[in-house]
Amino acid sequence: MNHIELKAKAIQIRMDLLKMIHGAKTGHTGGSLSNTDILTALYYKIMKIDQQNSKWAERDRFIASKGHSVESLWCILADLGFFPKEELETFSQFGTRLIGHPNNKVPGIEMNTGALGHGLAISVGMALAAKRDGKSYRVFCLMGDGEQAEGSVWEAAMAGPHFKLDNLVGIIDRNRLQISGSTEEVMGLEPLEEKWAAFGWNVVSIDGNDMESLVEAFGAVPTVPGKPTLVMANTVKGKGVSFAENNPAWHHHVPNDTQLSQALAELSAALELLQQEGRVR
Amino acid sequence: MNTIPNRQVICETLLKLAETDPDIMVLTSDSRGSAAMAPFANAFPNQFVEVGIAEQNIVGISAGLAHSGKKPFVTSPACFLSMRSIEQIKVDVAYSGTNVKLVGISGGVSYGALGMSHHSVQDIAVARAIPGLAVVLPADRHETKRMTEALVKHQGGVYVRIGRNAVEDVYESDDYEFIIGKAVTLRDGTDLTIIATGETVRVALDTQKALQEVGVSCRVINMHTIKPLDEEAIIRAARETGHIITVEEHSIFGGLGAAVAEVVVQHQLVPMRIIGIPDEPAIAGKSSEVFKHYGIHTDNLKRVALEMLGK
Numbered sequence: 001m002n003h004i005e006l007k008a009k010a011i012q013i014r015m016d017l018l019k020m021i022h023g024a025k026t027g028h029t030g031g032s033l034s035n036t037d038i039l040t041a042l043y044y045k046i047m048k049i050d051q052q053n054s055k056w057a058e059r060d061r062f063i064a065s066k067g068h069s070v071e072s073l074w075c076i077l078a079d080l081g082f083f084p085k086e087e088l089e090t091f092s093q094f095g096t097r098l099i100g101h102p103n104n105k106v107p108g109i110e111m112n113t114g115a116l117g118h119g120l121a122i123s124v125g126m127a128l129a130a131k132r133d134g135k136s137y138r139v140f141c142l143m144g145d146g147e148q149a150e151g152s153v154w155e156a157a158m159a160g161p162h163f164k165l166d167n168l169v170g171i172i173d174r175n176r177l178q179i180s181g182s183t184e185e186v187m188g189l190e191p192l193e194e195k196w197a198a199f200g201w202n203v204v205s206i207d208g209n210d211m212e213s214l215v216e217a218f219g220a221v222p223t224v225p226g227k228p229t230l231v232m233a234n235t236v237k238g239k240g241v242s243f244a245e246n247n248p249a250w251h252h253h254v255p256n257d258t259q260l261s262q263a264l265a266e267l268s269a270a271l272e273l274l275q276q277e278g279r280v281r
Numbered sequence: 282m283n284t285i286p287n288r289q290v291i292c293e294t295l296l297k298l299a300e301t302d303p304d305i306m307v308l309t310s311d312s313r314g315s316a317a318m319a320p321f322a323n324a325f326p327n328q329f330v331e332v333g334i335a336e337q338n339i340v341g342i343s344a345g346l347a348h349s350g351k352k353p354f355v356t357s358p359a360c361f362l363s364m365r366s367i368e369q370i371k372v373d374v375a376y377s378g379t380n381v382k383l384v385g386i387s388g389g390v391s392y393g394a395l396g397m398s399h400h401s402v403q404d405i406a407v408a409r410a411i412p413g414l415a416v417v418l419p420a421d422r423h424e425t426k427r428m429t430e431a432l433v434k435h436q437g438g439v440y441v442r443i444g445r446n447a448v449e450d451v452y453e454s455d456d457y458e459f460i461i462g463k464a465v466t467l468r469d470g471t472d473l474t475i476i477a478t479g480e481t482v483r484v485a486l487d488t489q490k491a492l493q494e495v496g497v498s499c500r501v502i503n504m505h506t507i508k509p510l511d512e513e514a515i516i517r518a519a520r521e522t523g524h525i526i527t528v529e530e531h532s533i534f535g536g537l538g539a540a541v542a543e544v545v546v547q548h549q550l551v552p553m554r555i556i557g558i559p560d561e562p563a564i565a566g567k568s569s570e571v572f573k574h575y576g577i578h579t580d581n582l583k584r585v586a587l588e589m590l591g592k
Binding site: 122130 | 327328330332333335337338340342343344345346348351368369373376377378379
């Protein structure tokens with residue numbers, strides 16, 4: 001996929017997840033919209049995966065440490081054919097596999113996550129296994145910025161460089177909002193990049209809603225031999241839906257009928273603009 | 282007198298098995314000395330991981346290793362491994378179905394004089410509340426060897442608790458089969474049954490001998506697996522002996538006694554007594570002194586048994 005196709009895919013995933021959350025009447029809207037571009041870049045361009053063989057030994061691994069933003073992931077896995085797209089209608093309903101957090105009963109999900117601060121340690125273990133076995137797969141771990149307050153993140157942050165895991169990529173969805181408000185008000189994180197750098201990570205700071213930047217940053221891994229990479233993906237919570245952007249209330253707010261229509265109209269307009277741009281090029 | 286602690290037996294057994302199994306891995310949290318794992322670290326550096334003093338991290342990393350086909354053995358002090366990382370055990374090991382063996386070393390009151398922070402007498406209660414997690418306490422060095430071999434073959438999460446010091450032998454040799462979930466009847470008897478686990482199995486055996494001298498026939502069951510619990514052995518013992526005493530190096534809340542009581546009550550069986558650490562910060566001292574203080578010793582077990590039998 002070229003960049004325009006990737007951008008169009010991200011818009012389609014946003015539309016899918018909004019419809020899914022609206023239908024289920026539950027979900028984490030804001031964080032899923034903010035991380036959609038990150039996941040689109042990974043799943044449609046960067047990661048070696050095989051949807052016909054989800055346990056392929058050489059595949060790149062993705063761990064959603066911020067498991068509550070699973071909506072974009074469900075929509076992407078369905079779109080790629082890991083499971084039938086109709087199953088998205090069961091999201092968060094009684095007895096479903098598609099619960100509100102990653103669930104490894106579903107093909108394409110590596111581990112059950114959701115309790116914050118777990119994903120990076122698991123990813124360290126996976127990347128370490130690759131190193132010890134001389135395998136070339138990479139491990140991508142997406143964390144939230146609010147999640148950085150968990151002490152266990154920093155235990156794993158210490159271990160990545162110690163084991164020289166240049167096949168490990170930590171990603172922070174730096175949208176600067178958590179449930180109770182701004183991350184800096186709730187528990188200040190800054191200077192966050194300097195903290196990761198001080199722990200021995202190769203830190204790359206990008207616009208996490210910009211497809212070119214995401215593809216470039218992820219594509220370069222391993223970036224520095226012997227060092228894990230931390231991609232500080234500066235994003236907008238609620239990205240792509242004007243009334244949800246930068247509004248902490250949309251952390252787990254569900255769109256009503258009117259809001260869904262408006263959101264889909266905005267995204268359709270963005271898609272149209274993109275298609276025009278594609279034709280011009 | 283045996284002088285080999287169970288932690289050393291685990292290391293020796295894993296050393297032997299790792300010669301033909303490159304997937305066996307040992308992880309320590311600055312505890313390769315206290316876990317007696319230095320020989321493994323030296324012999325198989327590529328199968329050894331030191332994570333430093335970070336119990337949440339050691340479990341998460343192990344889950345990641347297991348996900349990639351490794352057979353990680355986490356060896357870390359029981360008090361921290363069972364409590365500080367319990368959420369990682371619940372989510373990354375049990376819920377995710379990863380093949381991680383969690384070996385809590387220096388469990389119970391092994392760190393006697395170090396006080397409640399280092400005592401691990403809630404670990405059975407905590408571990409057995411986690412769905413899918415097996416809970417095992419070997420009684421002596423022979424059983425520890427057989428258990429370790431079984432753990433390497435077993436697929437799934439297991440919490441193991443062992444003590445720090447060498448314990449007196451319970452078995453005459455390692456020539457027997459260890460099956461996770463299957464209790465071992467060490468002595469048969471008809472008047473009552475003592476069910477013990479881990480280091481208290483020795484106390485139960487000594488009590489059986491003392492009771493025999495006064496004409497009481499006592500069955501002794503080594504419940505080395507608390508979960509999955511061998512309910513059949515409990516029900517049979519209750520029906521055939523009429524009285525049950527449990528003894529453990531653990532809080533009386535949620536441990537072996539509670540697990541056995543759940544079976545006894547739900548089947549409306551027999552009177553029983555639970556001997557263990559009461560609901561208080563356990564007193565500091567050597568294991569034997571702490572055992573004495575709380576009645577985890579032969580004289581008290583004999584007294585309780587005779588009282589139950591109305592003698």
